[in-house]
Amino acid sequence: MIRKAYIGLFFLMVFHNGFSQENAQRSKSSAGEADKREAKTVSRATLDHQRLLDSANFHKRTDLEKSIDFIAKSISALGKQGNKTALSKSLSTLGEIYLYHRQYDLAITNFKDAIAAQSFNSTKIQLGKAYVLNVQFQEAEDLLLPITDVRNMVPYQRIQLYETLGDANKGLSNSKEAIDFYKEGLNIAEKNQVSPKIIDLNSKIADTYAGEDKNIEAEGFYNNSLSLSKEVAPARLIQENEKVADFYNQKNRFQDEIQLRKKSLSELQQLGGVKEADKRKGIAHEDSITSQQINYKIANAYIAQDRLDEAIPYLERSIVEADAEDDLVVQKDATRKLSEVYRNKGDFSKALESYQDYVTVVDSLYIRKEQEISRAARLNREIANKQNRISSLEQERELSQSKYSLAVTEQKLFEENSKRQLWVIYSLIFGLLLMALTALLYYRSNKQQKLANNLLALKSLRTQMNPHFIFNALNSVNNYIAKSDERSANRFLSDFSVLMRSVLENSEEDFIPLSKELELLELYIKLEHSRFADKFDFEIEVDKQLDADSFQIPPMLLQPYIENAIWHGLRYKDEKGLLSIRVKQLTNDLLEISIEDNGIGRKKSAELKTSNQKKQKSKGMGNIKKRIQILNDMYKNKIEVSITDLNENQTGTKVSLKLKK
Structure with missing residues (x-):
């Protein structure tokens, strides 16, 4: 019996081993075919990913939404497995897109995600640039300093590394360290003949020296950047000319500034317009240098020397050019300055x-x-x-x-x-x-x-x-x-x-000091009083124990209430009225501002309105209500306003505004 049992066990083991070997061979065969299919899929996904990434880079400067769509498709093309290196490239490219369009927070987030997927020095340098542009200078320095010890880095990357470290230290007001980093980058750029970076670094060194009032050193490096720009491209020369002109302006060297800006105008005319030049250089149009801007700055230089007659033609030219280019900002500034010049001339x-x-x-x-x-x-x-x-x-x-x-x-x-x-x-x-x-x-x-x-x-x-x-x-x-x-x-x-x-x-500004708001209100009331001197007098009483600078108030919050008191209450009063503004501190954290007038009252004022006036809602008061509602929602009931009749016969009006510190 025992012998039969051993024989049965032996045959069972042989059968089991044979079955296991057969299953193993089948598994190996299936695995080999699966590996081949997977290799083809990965190769196709890699090609699709690179194609979509190239499309995203192509649209980076011109179409933000389209470039983001291509990035999303490139990540989707990676499939379930997802190559981490490819994923890092997609996220890094997305960060560059956001960086170009000044979405710095999103750029930082995606660069961090890219580094988490696969760490590259180039991505870290880009993240450092994003930190600098987002005014996070210390984070940029902490990130980039360890990379300086990395060997076998591409020269252009090392130039970018030292340049970004220089920017970070300049932002931290470490001028000496900033200049040292810029000079390190400049040495590498000169050794490898990277002309654009040689100009950039000379210009940044000059800027840093100028910030330290080391004018001789600054002017030397500015001259370097100017001479090098002449050899590279006219558009770049204009940028450097304007930067040096700004330096002359800060040092009150107005005649040198005017001569340099006139050269910029001449170069700009030879280029045939700034827009085409900027397209060739890939410069964003909002950052470009325009002839209307240069004419406006030349006029300001003449005004600073009290040469008003020479400033007027440049201001007029700036206004005409700004109008033709639809540049409302420069047109506004130049028109205002022209009005001031004529006023000063009488x-x-x-x-x-x-x-x-x-x-x-x-x-x-x-x-x-x-x-x-x-x-x-x-x-x-x-x-x-x-x-x-x-x-x-x-x-x-x-x-x-x-x-x-x-x-x-x-x-x-x-x-x-x-x-x-x-x-x-x-x-x-x-x-x-x-x-x-x-x-x-x-x-x-x-x-x-x-x-x-x-x-x-x-x-x-x-x-x-x-x-x-x-x-x-x-x-x-x-x-x-x-x-x-x-x-x-x-x-x-x-x-x-x-x-x-x-x-x-x-x-x-969302808020300004209370003392500043009271000064503006007093000036406004004086202006209205000069017109209606026979209609009202006014008084402003401020609690002597109140520290007006310790309280903040939204700008132009009180002016509509004062305007209503004068125009709808006191202006229609037969005898001379009184406008009273009182500022009283109720507690350490609570302030009360009351605006009282002994005018005809809200009911009488409403009766005097014409039918057309009744149809129109007060934009000023409606605006104030919306502002207070939003501010209270954001700051948790910071402002409380109540309007009541001053007397029982519904004459006079009192506006009470309570403001928390």
């Missing part, structure tokens, strides 16, 4: 005419800014959607890689059931973590988008206040002109220009 009629042209240009610029804000908001949404799509592709690729690895593991661990189950558990946990991370990123993205929308809306509303305020104030000037009161009109225009300069300077 030609007030031409000054007023130029100022009216300036107001018209400001209106056009305001409309364009609104359109640009709308386009920017749309572009940001589209970029965010495309970036989310790329992130989703990357997550899908990672998930597919996880599934593929799991399938391979299951095949290899056919006889190790316990390990296979362990891999399944780990994969499930990874999937849950991935889903949780996706949800978190989605939540943060929505939160950031809401904040960005609020900031855009707030900026739009704030810029709307300036034209509204300008039109109302110009009515007062028109009244003096109608009365032929030239002296009062000139005096009013002089004070009004001071007020408008301050208003325009504050138009880009």
